[in-house]
Amino acid sequence: MRKKPTQQRARILVDSLIDAAGEVVARDGLEALTTVRVAARAGVSVGSLYQYFDNKNTLVAALMDRVNGDLIAAVNRVAPQNIGTDPQAFARALLEAAFEVFEARQGLARELMRHWHRLDIARGLHRFEQHMLDLLRGYALAQLREHPVDPSPARAFILINSVVFTLLRYLSQPTPPLFTREQLIDELAAMAARLITAPR
Amino acid sequence: MRKKPTQQRARILVDSLIDAAGEVVARDGLEALTTVRVAARAGVSVGSLYQYFDNKNTLVAALMDRVNGDLIAAVNRVAPQNIGTDPQAFARALLEAAFEVFEARQGLARELMRHWHRLDIARGLHRFEQHMLDLLRGYALAQLREHPVDPSPARAFILINSVVFTLLRYLSQPTPPLFTREQLIDELAAMAARLITAPR
């Protein structure tokens, strides 16, 4: 951020720019995100955008940060309530939460995640991955006796990426899918549970 | 393709354009693929490119077709030899084959697959998905007695996407990974086997 907003109106402006960016991405995709359009949608001028963001990527990064925050918040909300349940139920709860965030705001999170290879987005995904690893470790610790679980980096990596990208693909299908959302979640939860409880 | 090449030299030109496109993508990524650069690398002019491709996307689609063909060929080469083995060995063989293709040509297939959401690439991925579903059905049929397997669309979808995208992510990591390639393949093969043999 080139300059940090000190006045109230400036802070509002920055917020509304991020909001507008989210709206544009949700409606027409990340490719359609242009600085002029974002500014217009926020009801300000391009020049003002560059007052607070070094360049377009910084804006995208800020948007990603926000969406990532939503994702982590959603997961954090359900995890504590389910830390005492068996692995499949635990996985299911997290999955439902993630699913909801991916569908919220016309699929904003989904559209952003699609572009995980972009530098400004990759950081967010990595942070989310890290957070999920921590969560998994917490669960493993809580369930040491009842449901011994292996939170090795390899398994956590596989788990997170398998789930996230399968969800992404499912939600991005243009044609009506061959199976229901329920089926997908069931199978994914079962797979996750088997993965983390499988013997070494 | 605007016009189909009838003369020998034209067919060679088309081929060398696709080759060049692959080289550019492998070296500098899909973003760096410009028509002028491809033409230059192929030793021809942009005009000639447009003689045989309607637009840039058609060229990308042609490249994707070729890479997709490689992928399917690689899988077809190992599948018959392993159709009699247990699910984990079968999965492992296919995985190794896919891994190799993803690493070949400086990661050309990987770079293309990263952009699965692009229309010109999505078709290829979908065709590959379809092919893997067929393969899985063939395996299920061959192993009816020995290793009963469920090739339901939902499971096949999860299987393919989990494996492909986890591989992609693993191979795209900038930092040295926290676990070895062997570990990854082992875990993925085990996961795949558990997924398709799990009871309904």
Place this chain on the structure above:
DNA sequence: CCCTATTGCGAATGTTTATTCGCATTCAAT
């Protein structure tokens, strides 16, 4: 009320690229 830092503006600039088109060259059939 005054003054200066902050904020806001948006037309203009510069770059990057896909795509075209009129002309030149080569092929291959007769």
Place this chain on the structure above:
DNA sequence: ATTGAATGCGAATAAACATTCGCAATAGGG
């Protein structure tokens, strides 16, 4: 050898955007 079709050329065109910059408006402390 002739000729029409196929091929090849690459400078020119046009559209899309990110980013800048000189100027205008506003805030809020003194």
